Amino acid sequence: MTRRARRALVRAPSPRLADGLVTHIARSDSVDPDRALAQWRDYCSALSAAGFELVEVDPAPEHPDSVFIEDALVVVGDLAVVTAPGAPERRDEVIGARAAARALGLEVVELAAQDGSAKGEPARDEPARDEPAGGEPGEPVHLDGGDVLKVGSAVYVGVGGRTTQAGVQALARAVAGTDHTVEPVPISSTLHLKSQVTALPDGTVVGFPDLVDQVSAWPRFLAVPEPEGAHVVVLADDTVLMSDAAPRSADLFRSRGLSVIEVDVSEFVKLEGCVTCLSVRQHPFD
Ligand SMILES: NC(=O)NCCC[C@H](N)C(=O)O
Numbered sequence: 001m002t003r004r005a006r007r008a009l010v011r012a013p014s015p016r017l018a019d020g021l022v023t024h025i026a027r028s029d030s031v032d033p034d035r036a037l038a039q040w041r042d043y044c045s046a047l048s049a050a051g052f053e054l055v056e057v058d059p060a061p062e063h064p065d066s067v068f069i070e071d072a073l074v075v076v077g078d079l080a081v082v083t084a085p086g087a088p089e090r091r092d093e094v095i096g097a098r099a100a101a102r103a104l105g106l107e108v109v110e111l112a113a114q115d116g117s118a119k120g121e122p123a124r125d126e127p128a129r130d131e132p133a134g135g136e137p138g139e140p141v142h143l144d145g146g147d148v149l150k151v152g153s154a155v156y157v158g159v160g161g162r163t164t165q166a167g168v169q170a171l172a173r174a175v176a177g178t179d180h181t182v183e184p185v186p187i188s189s190t191l192h193l194k195s196q197v198t199a200l201p202d203g204t205v206v207g208f209p210d211l212v213d214q215v216s217a218w219p220r221f222l223a224v225p226e227p228e229g230a231h232v233v234v235l236a237d238d239t240v241l242m243s244d245a246a247p248r249s250a251d252l253f254r255s256r257g258l259s260v261i262e263v264d265v266s267e268f269v270k271l272e273g274c275v276t277c278l279s280v281r282q283h284p285f286d
Contacts, residue, residue, distance in 0.1 A: 147192045164286025
């Protein structure tokens with residue numbers, strides 16, 4: 001197994017953060033860009049303290065949602081898939097994400113080129129394997145990284161919000177040369193799949209049941225007592241990062257033997273963000 005750097009790509013928040021998209025929640029009139037910047041710095045410090053090498057993607061102040069870098073890039077091992085975001089307003093965010101992935105020497109593939117169309121850059125010449133079925137003919141390829149939940153070698157992809165079935169199929173083609181398999185998961189109650197569930201280091205999927213479309217879809221599911229408790233970033237085999245707005249969920253994780261680092265991400269929550277979407281992580285053995 002190749003040992004990779006433990007890295008996190010991050011992107012500084014735009015001063016126009018308050019103009020970001022909201023879909024499932026009411027728009028807040030209290031988004032404070034200075035506070036958001038301070039929270040983002042603390043979030044970055046927490047990743048650094050946990051041993052991640054931080055890689056800053058060039059800021060995109062003209063794009064209010066650009067701080068949510070996770071939506072622009074999916075990293076699987078040494079492969080970086082440049083996404084095709086579902087919201088037209090966010091599509092150009094991939095330009096800086098692509099440049100950063102190339103600068104790191106990752107193998108960069110374009111999701112938009114994986115549907116056989118002439119869009120994007122040439123795809124890697126890989127045969128499709130274990131491709132999820134479905135997708136209407138002519139359906140556009142869209143996928144946000146926030147819909148992609150990796151649990152071991154399984155890559156679950158939320159479909160029904162920003163990501164299309166054609167996007168899922170394109171991702172399956174993109175990762176066909178890896179040992180990961182892609183599985184679609186229908187979603188309707190949240191913006192992204194990872195808005196409703198994430199996974200602990202042991203693969204247990206965690207979610208706030210009222211916001212999970214289908215709890216029974218997850219073989220190992222742990223209900224958390226607060227909505228913000230559904231979002232964890234795995235920092236190590238025994239450590240997770242999460243919002244400080246879910247203390248009872250944090251205690252639940254600690255009772256399972258995990259160390260829990262808590263950060264304030266309240267300004268980003270006002271734009272439907274959470275801890276996961278503020279970075280793209282690359283783990284040593286991912
Ligand atoms: N992966 C994520 O959870 N991304 C959050 C994106 C929030 C942004 N306001 C959006 O609607 O696209």
